Structures are given as C-alpha cells and as structure tokens.
Amino acid sequence: MFDLLWLVPAIPFAGALLLATLGSRMPRKAVAAVGVCTIAASAIVSILIAVAFLAAPPPGGAYTQVLWTWIDVGSFNPRIAFYLDALSLVMMVVVTFVSFLIHLYSAEFMEGDEGYSRFFAYMNLFVASMVTLLLADNLLLLYLGWEGVGLCSYLLIGFWYQDPVNGRAARKAFIVTRAGDTAMAIGLFLIYHSLGTLGIQDLMQRAIAQWGVGSSYAIAAAALLLGGAVGKSAQLPLQTWLPDAMAGPTPTSALIHAATMVTAGVYLIARTHVLFELAPPVQLAVAIVGAATLLLAGCSALTQWDIKRVLAYSTISQIGYMFLALGVGAWSAAIFHFMTHAFFKALLFLSAGIIIEALHHEHNIFHMGGLRRQLPVAFWTFLAGGCALAGLPLITAGYYSKDLILWHAWNSPAGSVVLWAAGVVGVVLTSLYTFRVIFLVFFGDVRTPVSKRPGLPIRIPVWILAILSIIGGYAGPPLLTFLKTALPAALESRAGALTETGSSAVTALAFLTGFGLAWLFFLSKPARATAVAANPVGSVLHRFWFADWGFDWLYDHLFVQPVLWIARVNRGDFVDAFYTGLSRLIEWTWRILRLTENGQLRWYAAGIAVGSVVFVAIVSFL
C-alpha cells in the first residue's frame, strides 16, 4: 500500500501538466473533471495510505520511498524520496482532503471565468508542490516544494492579471516571501556545510551528535530556517503580503490559507524540531513571534471592512497560535491546531466566497446585512466556521486546539505567563472580530439584495467542512497520541496557580468577553462602535490598525522607496559607464582614423613609404 505514496504528489502534477498543455482546447466539463478528479484521486490514495498506516504501522513508525537519485556530485547526492511518518501523514491527509473540497467548490465558483483551465492547472500544481514539500525526505526536495508553492501563490494571486493591482499584490507576495526563502537557502547551505547532509532525519541525528544545546551553529541554522518559516507563514515581520494576497480568486485564498502555503512554515519547524530544541533562544523567538503576531493581526482584523481581509488577518493570527505552540515545544498541539484551522478557515473563505458572489462581488461588510434569511447556507456554515475560529467552548474544534495551545503556553518549561496572557487576549480579539463580521453581515437590515444562489458543488464542500469544523476537535486525543510517534511530547513543568481546567475556563471566559463586546458594539447598538472609532484615540488606533500597524508604510519607506530612488538615480547606468566610455573612445578614434581612408592612391603610397622608413629606422637604431 505504501508503494503508492508517490502517486499522491504525482497525480495532481500530471493533472497540472495536462491542463497546462491541452487545457485550453478541452471543454469546460473535461477541465473541471480533470482538475477535481486528480485531487480526489490524490486524497483517496492518501486516505488509503493512512488506513494502512494505522492498521499496520511500518517499522520505526516511518516509511521511506526512494524514487531516484536527484543529483550525484561527489558526496552531495540528494534523492527524490518521500518520507512518511505520523506528522507528514496527518498533514498530507488534511491537505489533500481540504484541497479536494476546495477544488470541488471551484468547479462551480469559477465557471464563468475565462481562464478556467489555467486556474485548475495552477491549483493542481499548488497541491502537488505542497504535497512534495510535506513528504520530502531531504531539505532540498522540501525546498523544491517550498518554491513551487511560492510560484503557484504568485500565479494565483495575480490570476486576474489584467488589473495592475492584482499583479502588484502577486509581486508583493512573491518578493516578501522570497526574503524569507533567501534566509532559508542560507540555512540549508549552513546545514550542509556543517553536517554534510540534507536528509532531514540524518541531519537531525548528526545535529544532536555534533552540535550541543545552544551552540552557535544550531542557533544560526534554526534562526535561518525560522526566517524561511516566517516569510511563508506570514508572521511578523514578513506578514505584509498575506492581506494583499486577497486579490486572487476566493478559492485560491481558501487554498493558500487552509491547506497549502501558509502552514508550510509551521510544518518546517515541526519537521526540523530537533534543530529548534538545540537552539533554545530561537525557540523562544518562535514563541514570541507567534504571540506578537497573533495580537497584532487580531487588532488589525478588528478594523478591516473587507470580509476577505478580516479573514486574512485572522489567518495570520491563528498561525501565530501555531508558532506559539511550536515555540513552547508543544509540537503536536500546533499540528492539531493546523488541522482544525484548515477545516474552519477553508470553510470561512468558501462561505465568504458564496456571499461575495451572491452580492455582485461586494467585499465591504458594511454594505452587507441581513443575509441570515437570504443566504441560509452561507449563514449556518459561516457561523460554524466563525465559532470554531473564535473558539466556542466545548462545541467547536477550534476551542479544543486553541485551549491546548494556551495550556502548553502556561505549563511548558519554555512557556510563561506573558505568552499565555497574549494568547488569552488573542482569544478575546478573535471572538470580537469574528462576531463583528457575523453580526454585520448576517444580522440587521438587508443592504444589498442577493442575486445568485449557490449550486450543489458549492454547497457540498461547505457543509462537509462545517461538520468537520464542529467535530474535528474530538479527533484531538487520538491525533495527539498518534503524533507521539513522530514528535516529542510537550514537556510539562510548572504546577503553578492554574490547572488545566482553570486555563480552559479562562479561554472560555475570554471567548465570552469577545462575544459580549461584539454583541454590545455591533448588534445591540451599532452607534457605540461608531462612537469609539470617532473619538480621537479610537480614530488614531483605528487608522493605525487598519494600516496593519504601519508595516506597509515602514517597508515602503525603508526598502521600496530607496530601491526606486536608486533605480531613478541609476537610470543612466553608472556601473556601465566604463564600458560605455570605452566604446565612445573607440568610436572617436575610428572617426579620426577614417580620415586617412580618403581614396587617394598617392596618400596610401606615401603612408606605406613613411611607414616603412619609420619601421626600418626603429629596427636599425633601437
């Protein structure tokens, strides 16, 4: 059964190839069939493999499938090989399954679009790259998938390329993540230089043997990998690309946020967890980055009026929770939150897509309202996803995973009260902005009439995801046990003032606080929210948060403007001045020498005579 592992990335890749070459000549139905069925096949294969894995785990809890040697130069011979253990299995199943639902949804959602086959080609390639990344046996192959994911995100964010704004957003995403990827590439060079291998399992073993805890090599390697993870997962300080990435079609956003792309950073850190354990300062940095990001993004989400941007900031914030979990050593909790997040975030984007389509591409939540009765499908599914995102206690999946992370943030030796408190404040914020959107969009008066109702291929995926967003949390305990074969269990140390139940109660209380605030400000009396936003402090904060804490402004002045300035100054290309000067000199001498070519026979004869006299003189006197 495990022999079929290579099919999981290969089938979507084949689909992408087929659609890219022949897609424009295929009828739309065939394009949709190829696009959806390849991912369905991939999901089925990965579920079969998962069943086989659970029934009879391979020896050592891991299975490696070597396909061929990729490069063979001296001692550097990375393989094309897939490594399947509990971690990559969980990621693979979630990614392929959620991607399948998103593809099914896209089949109807993108129906009227010109670039139908192009869209599915990119989407299939996206999934193929992500699965390659997840299953990679060595960091080089992982990097291939990593860059493939980056490429596909660029292509899909700029999918409607006729609008320059979309192209700009795509370039921004590409360049900002490239900053992180460069750090990661340097990290790979460092690891290979020092450990002599890029095989993930080998390098972790050698790292333990060669590098001590807290050695400078371990810190440098982990920090550089963190740089890559931060870029891909849109964490501080490279989070600016993700809100702009909303320029792409809505299913793309769902795919980027839920299944592929942004969770790659979380996976990378979990995959190379040994390196981070060897570098405690970097691991602390991971936790701090996560905590800071979840707060900052939560505040920004409060002020956005574009429904997709609210969701984008909520993704940044939720990935922040995963980073927090990774930072305190709760590896499995991060993966658990990844799974529940994949369900509810895909769901939220897909239902937001239904709303946006139904309202003639209206993104502004203040122009929506009263959709509870108009679009019951969107209402119930968005409510399920929103509750899971906010962490509705005991019922939804999001509560269980978030609660677990908060408990570890408190309880782990690396955790602290500050990290825990940041997480709890994050829960208040999450609950507040989620219910702000829900109250504004689904309650109140109808502001824009509904023009289009979703068909079956759209309704089926959102209902499945809604159910998973609710019940996914109960999969927690078995999942965590299962992940123990691949990831070390979180350490528990502090038997402090707070018990696990106490922490859960605080989380629940935080949820209720946010919910209550949202109720007060956006449902019972919307004038209150306007009043807060209108008072001087409120309006400054509102503008500041709306602009993502000024990060875009800062980067614009720090990097973009100087580069543009240099480009303007260097329009004449002064680096090239030497060569331009040389060519000018040659041209100038040519103009002088040309005068001697006057066509006068006697001048030539004189030239020869004088020349030979001079030559003879030189030879005889020197």
Next chain:
Amino acid sequence: MELIRYGFLLAGILFALGLLGVLVRRNIVFTLMSLEVMLNAAGLAFIVAGARWGQADGQVVFLFILAMAAAEVSVGLALLVRLYHEYKSLDTDGASRMKG
C-alpha cells in the same frame, strides 16, 4: 669600394626619384613608370652587391625582379585600361570613390 659606394648611391637616388614620382604624379601612366624605376633601383642594388662579393645571387634575384616587374606591369596596364574606361581620364585622384 668605389663601385659599391657609387652603385648604392645611384640605386638610392633612383629609388628616391621613383618614389617621388609615385607620390607627386597624378597620371597613372607616370605612376607605373615611377614604380618601374623603383623596381630597377632595387635590382641595381642587388647587382652591385653581387658584383662586390663575387656572387651570382644578386643577378639571380635581379632576374626574379624582372619577371615580377613584367607581371606587375601587365596587371598595372590592365588596371589602367579599366580606369580609363570607367572615368575617361588617367587621373588617379579622380578614382577616390572607395574612401572609407
């Protein structure tokens, strides 16, 4: 000693006269004639040198020069005919269309 001094002097003068002719005359017939003078000046220098050292080489080289001069004149005269045909004059300065 006298022979070689005057012989070379004569050859040099002849060569200089020939060169002067090439440089100052614009009529191509005279240019060719001046070239002949220059060739014969060189030949004379070989003869004188051969006589001075009692070697036949100088005369052999002179024979070569004669043969080459005959070839050169035939080519030169052909050019002359073409030039006249083209420009209806024998002025070399008139044929300066091929300047760079």
